[in-house]
Amino acid sequence: MTDALTITRRGAVLEVVLDRPKANAIDLATSRGMGEVFRDFRDDPALRVALLTGGGEKFFSAGWDLKAAADGDAVDGDYGVGGFGGLQELRGLNKPVIAAINGICCGGGLELALSADILIAAEHASFALPEIRSGTVADAASVKLPKRIPYHIAMEMLLTGRWLEAEEAARWGMINRVVPADELMAAARETADLIASGPPLVNAAIKEVVREAEALTFQDAMNRITKRQFATVDRLYSSEDQLEGARAFAEKRDPVWKGK
Incomplete structure (x- = not known):
């Protein structure tokens, strides 16, 4: 330091x-x-x-x-x-x-x-x-x-x-x-x-997708997202936070993000 x-x-x-x-x-x-x-x-x-x-x-x-x-x-x-x-x-x-x-x-x-x-x-x-x-x-x-x-x-x-x-x-x-x-x-x-205050796993996915997509065609980037070939996207789609977002919407309350 x-x-x-x-x-x-x-x-x-x-x-x-x-x-x-x-x-x-x-x-x-x-x-x-x-x-x-x-x-x-x-x-x-x-x-x-x-x-x-x-x-x-x-x-x-x-x-x-x-x-x-x-x-x-x-x-x-x-x-x-x-x-x-x-x-x-x-x-x-x-x-x-x-x-x-x-x-x-x-x-x-x-x-x-x-x-x-x-x-x-x-x-x-x-x-x-x-x-x-x-x-x-x-x-x-x-x-x-x-x-x-x-x-x-x-x-x-x-x-x-x-x-x-x-x-x-x-x-x-x-x-x-x-x-x-x-x-x-x-x-x-x-x-x-x-x-x-937002969902940290979504923030991470956004950053990785934006960074990596710069060197990819649109279709290649979309294919990697849908096939969960980005580590952050794969983690997000398997996370508790992904379910929490849907539950909070259905229950008309603010979501509680845990980052997992």
């Missing part, structure tokens, strides 16, 4: 604050620490949702720590389990992650945010991929961003490094919504609590 992370368990929600002044940049040690945090979140049945934000009010994260790189951190070094920031390549993460964007979100910080499932931003937040100006490639963003927003907007960001303010980012669908800065955490927590 690292002092750059503040971890809080709030019921079934894990809150992770990346706090490395001034820019919440991520060096190798911090990345490895984040990987441990999100791996443990993935493997803890009591936790259902993670909420990630940055410390302070100016930066969510500026991404890769160039000062650490100048001191010897190799760009191709050991980022730890889950890859850069602990989320981008974490296998089997079938739980929802919310990013509360509290300020500047650029470079690897934007790539980290794109690893979340829901992005809520403060009004003063801004977004960019400035790697082009330092002669390198925003690798994860080059893969993800053209699938999230219109191709031409993504390519403009990648090829020019231009900035998007929060309202424009929301207009293109990069983020879910924009809220006043003093309402950011309340909005993120409200969303986290809503998801955490």
Whole structure:
């Protein structure tokens, strides 16, 4: 673990604050620490949702720590389990992650945010991929961003490094919504609590199907679902929660989800 992370368990929600002044940049040690945090979140049945934000009010994260790189951190070094920031390549993460964007979100910080499932931003937040100006490639963003927003907007960001303010980012669908800065955490927590109150086995199935279907045709994905070839779907269809949902509907009451 690292002092750059503040971890809080709030019921079934894990809150992770990346706090490395001034820019919440991520060096190798911090990345490895984040990987441990999100791996443990993935493997803890009591936790259902993670909420990630940055410390302070100016930066969510500026991404890769160039000062650490100048001191010897190799760009191709050991980022730890889950890859850069602990989320981008974490296998089997079938739980929802919310990013509360509290300020500047650029470079690897934007790539980290794109690893979340829901992005809520403060009004003063801004977004960019400035790697082009330092002669390198925003690798994860080059893969993800053209699938999230219109191709031409993504390519403009990648090829020019231009900035998007929060309202424009929301207009293109990069983020879910924009809220006043003093309402950011309340909005993120409200969303986290809503998801955490839902059926965890369904959330897991949604995450696995969406992730795996990206590389499949529609029919192949549907065949795998109906044949219960996704582990999360198979578990869901054999679960007590599947029956509980039907019973609660028939009895006109709120379901009680047990995650089994």
